[in-house]
Amino acid sequence: MRTPQSRSGGPARRAGPPSEVVVAGAGPAGVLTAVLLVRLGLEVLLLTGGRQRPRIEGLSQRVVETLKAQGLDRAAAAVGPPLPREVLWNGEAGARNLEHVTARAPFDAALLRDAEASGVRVREARQLAVGPGPEGAVVDYLCAEGRAVREEARLFVEARGRAAPGAKARQTRGPETTAITRRIVGAERRAGTALESFRDGWAWYVADGEAAFLQIFVDSGEGLPKRAALPAFFDRAAARLPLIGGAIGAGRAQGAVTTRNATPYLTRDLMAPGRLRVGDAALAIDPLSGHGVFQALGSALAAAAVANTLLRRPERGALARRFYLERAETGFLRACRTGRDFYALETRWPERPFWRARAAWPDRTPAHPPATAEGVAVVPRPVVEAGLIAERRVVVTPDQPRGIWRVDEAPLAELIDLLRDREGRPLADCAAEIAGRLAVTEGQLATALDWLRARGLLVPGARVRLQGAAKSPGEGAAPRPEVASPG
Ligand SMILES: Cc1cc2nc3c(=O)[nH]c(=O)nc-3n(C[C@H](O)[C@H](O)[C@H](O)COP(=O)(O)OP(=O)(O)OC[C@H]3O[C@@H](n4cnc5c(N)ncnc54)[C@H](O)[C@@H]3O)c2cc1C
Structure with a gap:
């Protein structure tokens, strides 16, 4: 383990009382896990850090209900209003739906306030390094003042989302997908979202009344064009979107093109002695589902019970492990199969690599087997x-x-x-x-x-x-x- 060095070069010190659990990453999964563990009477330290680009996401009504049910009231209040979503898939207009269009920066800031109000200790951390320790795990990091800090915890919860360190080789991964995003100017005032398929992928346009973004999801299994060629690549794809083109109207793409990996995956080592992964650090579902944040909150509900069991009833460790792995695996497969069925509804370009790969992954098993008496x-x-x-x-x-x-x-x-x-x-x-x-x-x-x-x-x-x-x-x-x- 490479441990961070403080500016002064002095020895690492603990920044507060000892923690039974250290959670790294203050997104929905990390915050809810930390809050639930504090409510269960454990000492929890939540480490925040990492840079996030401004982004808007569409959250489902179930996210709002879960946040309220779990007493994350500040986060629930930071969820944006339900706005209409228009869909053009396989060239056909889909049912109009609603999604809560939410800017992630204020939403995540509200989550952090909920954590602090619940009694979670929160620290800013850079250069995090985690290794095994006598109690369970040793966590070294640089605090906001640049000092090296060492925490010994009975359990380390990895909640740093897709940025969490972890070898790709230890993941079950779906078709490689990249989201290419540009800001749209001149169309921000018409709030709403639109989802549309095209020859080489699908696109999501979102405007919340202040800002507007267009995200284009493409296959990146064979790589992407070089950075300098990305704006033209993006513009060519955008020109193939009649529904979104209508929503953008006279607006136009401006500024940098950003890319973000959007491949679905399941990490195989979800649990190791003294360590547990939660949220996107454990598994990430296809953004097409629009349920990533809901999945992260559900994962935290399970992780908190598993962590509590590992610490308070270690004799049930194998049972807790079985629960956590089976839950992740069945949930992941079901989400992937549901996604496959939706991709298969687009029938115009079956030979294009994007559609061919996704209509057949992960397998041919039905997403929702009939609820028959057989096998009960x-x-x-x-x-x-x-x-x-x-x-x-x-x-x-x-x-x-x-x-x-x-x-x-x-x-x-x-x-x-x-x-x-x-x-x-x-x-x-x-x-x-x-x-x-x-x-x-x-x-x-x-x-x-x-x-x-x-x-x-x-x-x-x-x-x-x-x-x-x-x-x-x-x-x-x-x-x-x-x-x-x-x-
Ligand atoms: C392109 C794209 C579009 C998406 N759109 C949607 C959508 O519309 N609706 C939806 O519900 N879901 C969407 N998702 C999924 C959603 O963003 C995630 O599923 C969800 O945020 C996962 O929550 P999390 O808490 O596990 O991780 P995150 O929300 O990613 O939180 C991880 C936290 O860890 C922090 N962190 C990172 N590195 C460090 C570090 N070194 N030290 C300390 N902290 C660190 C980060 O700053 C962040 O606060 C989308 C995903 C992608 C890729």
Whole structure:
């Protein structure tokens, strides 16, 4: 490990009280992980740094709901308004949708204020170096004053997004994609977004009323034109965009052309002793989905429970690891397959390298297998319970390979046990008692019963009649969650 040297050349010193967890990177994943761990009673240091170019992103309504549900109110308030998105894909106008057009700089600043208000210690750090230590990890960095600082932590959480160090070779990567962006002047006042496919990729135009950008996503597997040729390359692609051309009107591209890697990937070493990756540092989905920030927040919810388990219940380490890896792998594959199906809807240029590669990756497996009774099993699997990973019996189905533990608070395996003991009885006679035993309302029970009926585990009708994997205890072999294949 190369450790940074302070300007004075003096020895590295600790900048505050010892931390149980050091989180590097203050994007949505790092901030939410840090906040949740502080709420779970751990000492957390959040290291910020790294330069970000100004950028606008489209956030989904689910991001707003998650931020509010997690008490990140300043960040929720910094999310931009929902603006209409127009789509022209395969030459056809798609349904108009809404996305929250959000400038990332103020959004990220608000996230940091949420972190501080929650009791997370925040420090600026440069030249970060991480290595194994007696407690778990040793983190060396230069603080804002240029002094070398050493932190020993029980756990290091890597949340530096796509900038996180980590060998490409240890990733499952999709087709290499680069986003080429230019600022558009003279069109900023018409706020909204537009998404459009063209012969060699797709483009996203965004205007928030103050600034406007056009991002063009192209295949970069064979490299890109030289820097000097990029503006002309960009302009040629932009000329192929009738919908976006209409939105830009008299506006024109101006200033530097910037590039950003946008390849989807899954990092294989998500966990190592004393270390955990979260958000884009763990896996990045295709920006076409528009769900990157939502994915990062979901990843933080899982990472916080896993980190808490590793520190407080080390004997459950293997279970926590299994939970984290399976969650990442199944989520990544599902996002990639959903993206593949959307790319396949564009049929005008099947032989062009961009479309050929994306219509066939990652494989041919359906993104959403039908929710049939086949392959359903009741099996023990790791779940998140009260901030820890615990093993609970869940119902595994083809569309939910990691299993469903509870539906509307009702634990499914326990519900099936109670129903089995009441086979043949009128449901109306035992619903209140079952709801009481499960500590749920009758309304919640009704939702869980509907879920069982939809999966063919409970026969519709007035009497309790189970079938398939629900009929006898321990029946059915659980399918293994899918594991991402390289390529
Ligand atoms: C071209 C493109 C367009 C996208 N558009 C969208 C979109 O419209 N909607 C959407 O939801 N998602 C979009 N995404 C995805 C989204 O940006 C990410 O998924 C999301 O920001 C990931 O959150 P994160 O917290 O993991 O990482 P980030 O948000 O990248 O945060 C990482 C943090 O680490 C910091 N950092 C970096 N290096 C260091 C260092 N050395 N020391 C300390 N800190 C460091 C950075 O400054 C940053 O604050 C897009 C991605 C790309 C590539």
